[in-house]
Amino acid sequence: MRRFPWRLWLYAIVITGAAGAGGYFTWQYRSQGIKAKDDLALCSKNLTSLQTTAGDSGKQLKACTDQLGASTLKATELEKQNGELAKNFDATKDELAALRAQKAEADKRMAAIEDIRKQFAKMIDTGQLRVSARRGQLVISLPSEVLFPTGSSELSKQGEYAVVEVGAVLKKFPDRRYLVVGHTDNQDFAKPKDGATVCVPTDNWQLSTARALTVTRVLVTAGMDAKALIPAGVGANDPIASNASSEGRQKNRRIEIALLPAVNELPALPAGLADETGGAAAAPAPAPTPAPKK
Known part of the structure; x- marks a missing residue:
């Protein structure tokens, strides 16, 4: 009676197990490789998207920076214009005050003229x-x-x-x-005749x-x-x-x-003209002497 070939079977089992294990690990490796490729592709895609987003953000940042510069320049110009308007407003107020003063003087003069005319009404009528x-x-x-x-x-x-x-x-x-x-x-x-004494x-x-x-x-x-x-x-x-x-x-x-x-009521003279009176009131002129009676 022949003996059962246990060793062959054992070898066969070991080889079969080793082959199965190798196949399993090979499958695992391939699966991980495929997953790694997919992950790499996804990362590449995400990187490209992020780079695109970063580029767009950079453009937006530049646009915002340019707009900020333009707004700052405009604000400076508006501030300058506001200063000019304030000066013009002050000048207009001064001119208005001067015009009101001139009108007051003109009204005063017209009142004096009208008063003088009324005072002479009797002599005018005669x-x-x-x-x-x-x-x-x-x-x-x-x-x-x-x-x-x-x-x-x-x-x-x-x-x-x-x-x-x-x-x-x-x-x-x-x-x-x-x-x-x-x-x-x-x-x-x-x-007059020659020799006249008058x-x-x-x-x-x-x-x-x-x-x-x-x-x-x-x-x-x-x-x-x-x-x-x-x-x-x-x-x-x-x-x-x-x-x-x-x-x-x-x-x-x-x-x-x-x-x-x-x-x-007279217009102002140039500031460079000297005051002949030295700022003091002029000395009174002597009164004319009455004409001699003839």
């Missing part, structure tokens, strides 16, 4: 004088026929009364100054100046401040009517008292 606006100034006009004889610079009694009445009104406005201007027509008058005018210009001085002296006698009066004569050089007719010449023969602007 034809002793006219009150009008000329070259932007209030002008009180007295006809020479009321004041002076023909060719003379000596006031008639009626003329003296009229000038004193005018002075009584104007001295109520001590803060105003007046230009007293003599006017004539263009007609010649009799010249000082008489030789032409219309001299006559108009002498008449203005006479009226000024009477105004001072009536109580007006000499510093508020400026006498002048223009002869026939400033007519208000044609000298071709007797009516026109009569209108041109006149004394005008023009209301001058107050100092605060």
